[in-house]
Amino acid sequence: MSDHSKWVLKPRPNAAASLRAFFFPYAGLGPSVFRSWVAEFPGNVEVCLMQPPGREGRWAEKAFVSVDALATAAAEALMPHLTVPYVFFGHSLGGLVSFEVARRLRRRGAPMPLQMFVSAHRAPQLPNPHPEMRGLADADFVEQICRHYGGIPQAVLDNPDLMELMLPCLRADLTAFETYEYQQEEPLVCPITAFGGRDDKRVSEDEVKGWRDQTRESFIHQMFEGGHFFLQTERDALLGAIRREIGALRTVAAGRR
Helix, strand or coil, X not given: CCHHHHXXXXXXXXXXXXXXXXXXXXXXXXXXXXXXXXXXXXXXXXXXXXXXXXXXXXXXXXXXXXHHHHHHHXXXXXXXXXXXXXXXXXXXXXXXXXXXXXXXXXXXXXXCCCEEEEECCCCCCCCCCCCCCCCCCHHHHHHHHHHHCCCCCHHHHCXXXXXXXXXXXXXXXXXXXXXCCCCCCCCECCXXXXXXXXXXCCCCHHHHHXXXXXXXXXXXXXXXXXXXXXXXXXXXXXXXXXXXXXXXXXXXXXXXX
C-alpha cells in the first residue's frame, strides 16, 4: 500500500457518491474518532476518514511534527479523491490541518471544498495565548493535557502500555500545534462553519468567531454545551448541524456533476 493510499480510509466506499466528506482527527488519534459517524450520513455521501502517520493503522510510521509538513502530505494524498464535490470537517488540530490543506489545494489549482467545518480551534491568525507543553516530562505532559483538554480515554490513562504507545504521536501533534506559524494569504472562497464548546478552556467563542476572516463566502459559528471535546458529549447535536448543512450542499453538488 502506498503512503498516499494509507491517508484516506473509506469505510463505506461509494463510487457513485455525489459528495465526499473528509474528516480530520484531533491530536493523538486517527480515524477511529469518526468511525461511529459513518452511518449517520446519507448513502450518497461518501465518508472519508483521514489517517495521518504515527497512529492506529500507521503506528509504525513517524508522526509529523509540523502543521506545514502534515498539511502538505495530506494535500498530496487527497488529490486523487477530489473528483466529486467535497467538504472538510476537522476537530481541534484537525481543524487547523484541514484549513492548511485547503490553502495548499488552492495553490495547486485543485477544486475547493464546498464547505469547511472547523471545530474546537481558534482562528489560525490568532496567537496561542497558552503556555507551551511539548517540553514537559511525560507525567507532567499527560497531567496538563488532561487538565486543559481532557479527551484521553480513562482506559488509556489506566494502561501504561497504551499510554506509551500513544505518547509519541500526542507529543508530535502538540509540537505541530505549538510551532504553527500563520502565513497571511487571501481568504478562502468556500463557506466556513466554525463550532465551539461553551466551556472550552482552550478556545473562546471570540476565537471561534475569528474564522470569519478566513473566508470570502458565508460564515456561521455555532456554540455547543461542553468543553473541548463537545463532539463526544454533544455528538448528536453536532452531527445534526453538519447533516443539515450537507443536506443543502448535496443539491449544489448534484448540479455540478
